[in-house]
Amino acid sequence: MKNNPYLPEKMKILDVIPQTDIDITYRVETDMKPKNGQFVQVSIPKIGEAPISVSDFGDGYIEMTIRKVGRLTNEVYTLKPGDSLFIRGPYGNGFPIEKYKGKHLIIAAGGTGLAPVKSIVNHFYRNLDELKKFDLLTGFKSPKDILFKDEIEKWSKRFNTILTVDKGTDDWNGNVGLITEYVPKVEIEDMDNVEVVIVGPPLMMKFTAQAFMQRGVPKEKIWVSFERKMSCAIGKCGHCKIDETYVCLEGPVFNYTKAENLID
Incomplete structure (x- = not known):
């Protein structure tokens, strides 16, 4: 174990996979689990550091889907396979996927919120027999903002996958509308045997959770993940604190019974 919990490790970039004009997936070499x-x-020395969700992982690698939004990510975008990033972690509490096994799992992801749950989707894509039923709802602002297009097409061949955009284009033939409009379209047979994962912008999570609760899903069956600007990531600086809750330690994944009261 490291003596210094702030000390990152240098990790080699194995692959760079463009997603949209401002989103790129980086696969880096690591034994991290x-x-x-x-x-x-x-982090990049002399540039800065930022929290990034692990979008997928496997033997010898993790993947992170990074959006170009500032100084650090602008620099990350200049890197190519063979270059290195400095990474520390992993941090926080994840989703309790053992609890989802044998259940009807519904995942609703808005925009970049699909990245933190992509590893769950892929896990159950490979192990669909572990679930009673699986539904995926995912929404983006426009067709050009869609992440993981190839994966979404692949997933749709194994389980019910609803892809929608807030605003369509002339060449878009798919669904148009907010995710909340498609919540009523998901067939739920047993409210006591369902688990719902919701990740996206705060308002999207709030109204999507309300839409599921209006259908009768108990709030203790709903799970969300908070996007926060973590700094130390080990509960020392208080940068991510909401009231008395350190999101970096207790989250970023919360049951909705806790999350509904976490308001900035």
Whole structure:
């Protein structure tokens, strides 16, 4: 174990996979074994550091889907396979996927919220017999903002996958509308045997959770993940604190019984 919990490790970039004009997935070499939904702190010396969700992982690698939004990510976008990133972690609590086994799992992800749950989707894609039923709802602002297009097409061949955009284009033939409009379209046979995962912008999570609760899903069956600007990631700086809750330690994944009261 490291003596200094802030000390990152240098990790080689194995692959760079463009997603949209401003989103790229980076696969890096590491023996790290994260839990589904955990995050890491990514840094470049003399540039800065930022929290990034682990979007997928496997033997010898993790993947992170990074959006170009500032100084650090602008620099990350200049890197190519063979270059290195500095990473520490993983941090936080992940999704309790053992609890989802044998259940009807519904995942609702808005925009970049699909990244933190992608590893869960892939796990059950490979192990669909572990679930009673699986539904995926995913929404983006526009067709050009869609992440993981190839994976979404692959997933749709194995379980019910609803893809929608807030605003369509002339060449878009798919669904148009907010995710909340498609919540009533998901068939739920047993409210006591369902688990719902919701990840996305705060308002999207709030109204999607309300839509499921209006259908009769108990709030203790709903799970969300908070996107926060983590700094130390080990509960020392208080940067991510909401009231008395350190999101980096107790989250970023919360049951909705706790999350509904976490308001900035």
